[in-house]
Amino acid sequence: MRISSTFKVAGRALQKNKLRSALTALGIIIGVGAVIAMVSIGNGAKAQVQAQIASLGENILQVFSGSITSSGIRTGFGGAGTLKIEDAEAIRREVPGVAAVSEEVFSTSQVASGNQNWFTRILGESSEYFDIRQWPLAEGAPFTAQDVRSANKVCVIGHTTAYNIYGDEDPVGQILRIKGVPFVVIGVLTQKGFSLQGTDQDDVVVMPYTSAMKRVSGGTTLRNINVQISSEDQIASAQQQITELLRQRHNIRAGRDDDFTVRNMQEVADTANATASVMTGLLFAVACVSLVVGGIGIMNIMLVSVTERTREIGVRLAVGAHGRDILTQFLIEAVVLSAMGGVIGIIAGIIASKVISMVKNWPTVISPLWMIIAFLVSAAVGIFFGFYPAREASRLDPIDALRYE
């Protein structure tokens, strides 16, 4: 009924205690700021994980050679050379739901051009590799299926390699010598950044796997086969069929272990995602604790304020304030404090997350939804923690309050 007057009264009371108001709000500022900063960091981490997952390519199964036990020695992923080109072709031919296949050969080598040289990773792949990995070229063109068939001496290089060998020069059309063999650089890949395992994915030379086998590594077996499945719901069945097909092709009797490993990249992605979620949750929980502490700070100050202002309350009651006027006044004071703290906290949180992403080089994603939530929560904290002191104030007896020393 007289809420506008009460707002006036509460506003005057807050102005009279600027320092105390500021210190009270500080608890909420820190709480809300922490929530905003933590959520930004958490969201940033999640976004980064998702970007890395997307950079793996969608619906990918990786078949690694290895995990051999026939001779008692287990060589680990990619080590045993049990995967043949024919295995890849069989997968391409016989497994339903397969969209693309890339045979992969891996080695590391010193590469040189002119007077520059660089130690990098050499990947032999099929021409489908760039589609599977969703890895477009920044310049030039990828090698073709014809290049793969003919084992042509062409290659595509990653951003890091290009920078270290050619600097600011255009690498396309240049000659790159790998183990003494001259390759023509026909393209430069777009930047992909670090993988989930922390390797620089741009520090690479990609060439037809046939060329890699013949001219660089010299082997005839594949380290792994990258298989892209057309849709997510076919991944599980494709994984099973690839396992059966390869067991049959490698004549592995029932009861014996596989000499290869099929890894579902979606599972890796899910794990990474879950880890990021747990981290976000933890950060959020910590931030919530500080918000609650801020709220208790408000209650504390409001209770002190009620005691300290008992005479004031007595005067207000004596000149005609209703209990409800006092209740709303103190409640408004608490809510104004916490809501102002909320707004400043949001700003502080944004600044903090910007600073963190600059100093620590962590990506942060500021979420407008969380700003609204944080503001509403801080106002609710004000109501929740302000109610008890406000009710205490409103129940004072005017005679006792006026006599209070």
Added chain:
Amino acid sequence: MAENGADGEVVVELDNVHKTYRTGEMEVHAVRGVTLKIRSGEFVALMGSSGSGKSTLMNILGCLDRPTRGRYLLDGQDVSPLQRDQLADFRNGKLGFVFQSFNLLPRTSARENVELPLLYGVHRLSNAQLREKADQVLRSVGLAGREDHHPSQLSGGQQQRVAIARALINDPEVLLADEPTGNLDSRTSLEIMAIFQKLNDEGITVVMVTHEADIASFARRNVVMRDGLVRTDRMVTQRLIAADEMAKLPPLETEA
């Protein structure tokens, strides 16, 4: 009673009012049956030693407390059965309070202190209206130019005048003063009495609690209480006029 200027309507009527407090097992009969009529335009000094029940009676008159037994009619309305918030509205509209310790809000300008009852009143006023009304009342108690001073920047007498202005802002039926000069020196007490007498001459009913006989003699009527009952109730025969008394004081070297 025409010579006392107390020929108006009855504004305060106490009819066999009792007040009993319970403190643990003990029952304290603070007021034991007071019957009293105060007419519009009277200036009553309520006297008595401590424990006589005068403060309790004052709280009842001020609608801060309700009688345990008996009736209290204020301006013709029975306030005994009213609830907390209704009593608050009565205090706001019909009564003005002046306290011994002034009870001004600290760190708050004189103007805002005076505006306070208006904020809880029936009428919604704009900031400009609040300001205008408060300044007008402050002028009438001689505080023009001090509107923006905080209580700590004012002398005791000035603070009490701010409190009087606050009590007057809603044009009350009765001005209730509880030991208004208790914290003031004799010169300032005279100033305050002068204001009360001026207000009373303008027709405002004043009820003042005091235990000082010389202060009581500025009133028109003295009611003395003892042990919860009215012992004497008489008109003041040799009434002092505050303005005259001030003229008798030696002049001050510096203005307070």
